[in-house]
Amino acid sequence: MSVVKIVCCLLLMCHLSEGKRSKGNRAENCITESSDSEALRVKEPYVSSSDFSLFLGDDDTCTLDPLQLHTLTSCGFNSSNPLIIITHGWSVDGIMENWVNMLAQVLKTHLGDINVIITDWMSLACQHYPKAAQSTRTIGKDIAHLLQVLQQEYQYPLRKAHLIGYSLGAHISGFAGSYLEGPEKIGRITGLDPAGPFFEGMSPTDRLSPDDAEFVDAIHTFTRERMGLSVGIKQDVAHYDFYPNGGHFQPGCELTHILKQIAHHGVLDLQQTVKCAHERAVRLFMDSILNKDKQSKGYRCSNSEAFDKGLCLDCRKNRCNTLGYYIKKVRTGTPKRLFLKTGGQMPYKLYHYQFRIQFINQMADIEPSLTIFLTGTKDESGELTFTPESIAGNTSFSFLVALERDLGELMMLRMRWERSDMLKTTWSDMLNIILWGVQEEKPWLSVGRISVKSGETQERTFFCAMANDGQHIEKSQDKDFVRCQEQTPKLHRRKHN
Structure with missing residues (x-):
């Protein structure tokens, strides 16, 4: 147990750090805390503390200087094309992380004619975290100044700019938007797991907020607290805040997985491994571009607990949206929290199904262990095991299932009441015989109509027990349900894209 506690402490120390790097070293990139030049540069509003480079493809970049306009022309900046600015987060060693170039390459390759600029603020990002967090306004001002130069010299419209920031970079992007004066705003800001420490609970002016751009979206992937701290x-x-898997933690990032990685690759791989959940937001965003045919969809819900119960899978009135680059940019008066399930590796998309089972005239209070098999025109679900809360009287039970495969049009459902409590039941039967000389009637369930709704298609299918089979189901018995005969198009939800 003590080993686990030590590992958890190491996780906490490393979660906010950048992982595997591509080039550079701390001695060259990181200004020490006592540096006089840092304080001077922060105070100078138009002397940039950041380095900007135009991404040309592969590992090729061209350094930009907003004060030297010829660098924009010579590097190949095209004012006719959209602009995306990528901003990294906090760093421990002052070395740029691999995902920055990976994301830039994905954008250039799949989006065609586009300007991709990378913000390098390593000189301040590699300070102690509180110091780096304090510097986010300075870097935001640097980006705002770059955009102002593009406005003034190229008449570049801000609505064509899209800022993408990871961790502290998300708040930097927000500050950049807030520093721009005038009626026109940045077109879009995407926050990839915006940093929590020193920003949680702050006013909208002190963090990323919907007011910073025409449209703001955010992906939250590591909000689980450790020792009172959420990374x-x-x-x-944002206007739309996505919480994949509740936003707490992510599949494939569990402690057991981390320990296996350390066992195979050594402690040196710890830093890359432990930040798995934090960086998952970046991976999900890239996935939305790389796997355009498998877009993940989030659904508006009050919290993850209600979502897991299958209470929120509706797309009416903008209650659902697409996670990632191809999100529908619909501005609303109030922020929307959207939840979804994802897999542990790319492509991350899972297919959501909402089950509602009606139990009828249940006299005894029971908690059955049930297994469902769902069959569609494209595939089968395999075993889906669940245990409803105490069932008595007439009640309905709902839950959510996320599958890796699209089942197509749903055709049949099979339910089985597992004998997981067989020993307990056998002892109860024997006791009744010994004491009263009689055996209790076998427990049974009476199942009414079952509805299954697909989140992706918004189609709801109703299943009824086969007419010659009855509604009763006993332990160890399979019961088949087919599409109800009275099912009409009116019972289906309209399909939403």
Whole structure:
């Protein structure tokens, strides 16, 4: 147990750090805390503390200087094309992380004619975290100044700019938007797991907020607290805030997986491994571009607990949206929290199904262990095991299932009441015979109509027990349900894209 506690402490120390790097070293890139030049540069509003480079493809970049306009022309900046600015987060060693170039390459390769600029603020990002967090306004001002130059010299419209920031970079992007004066705003800001410490609970002017751009979206992937600290911010910061898998933690990032990675690759791989959940937001965003045919969809819900119960799978009135680059940019008065399930590796998309089972005239209070098999025109679900809360009287039970495969049009459902409590039941039967000389009637369930709704298609299918089979189901018995005969198009939800 003590080993686990030590590992958890190491996780906490490393979660906010950047992982595997591509080039550079701390001695060259990182200004020490006592540096006089840092304080001077922060105070100078138009002497940039950041380095900007135009991404040309592969590992090729061209350094930009907003004060030297010829660098924009010579590097190949095209004012006719959209602009995306990528901003990294906090760093421990002052070395740029691999995902920055990976994301830039994905954008250039799959989006065609586009300007991709990388913000390098390593000189301040590699300070102690509180110092780096304090510097986010300075870097935001640097980006705002770059955009102002593009406005003035190229008449570049801000609505064509899209800022993508990871961790502290998300708040930097927000500050950049807030520093721009005038009626026109940045077109879009995407926050990839915006940092939590020093920003959680702050006012909208002190963090990323919906006011910073025409449209703001955020993906929260690591909001689980450790010792009172959440790496990613938990509160709403955008028009649409996505919380994959509740936003707490991510599949494939569990402690057991981390320990296996350390066993195979050594402690040196710890830093890359432990930040798995925090960086998952970046991976999900890239996945939305790389696997355009498998877009993940989030659904508006009050919290992850209600979502897991299958209470929120509706797309009416903008209650659902697409996670990632191809999100529908619909501005609303109040922020929307959207939840979804994802897999542990790319492509991350899972297919959501909402089950509602009606139990009728249940006299005894029971908690059955049930297994469902769902069959569609494209595939089968395999075993789906669940245990409803105490069932008595007439009641309905709902839950959510996320599958890796699209089942197509749903055709049949099979339910089985597992004998997981067989020993307990056998002893109860024997006791009744010994004491009263009689055996109790076998427990049974009476199942009414079952509805299954697909989140992706918004189609709801109703299943009824086969007419010659009855509604009763006993332990160890399979019961088949087919599409109800009275099912009409009116019972289906309209399909939403």
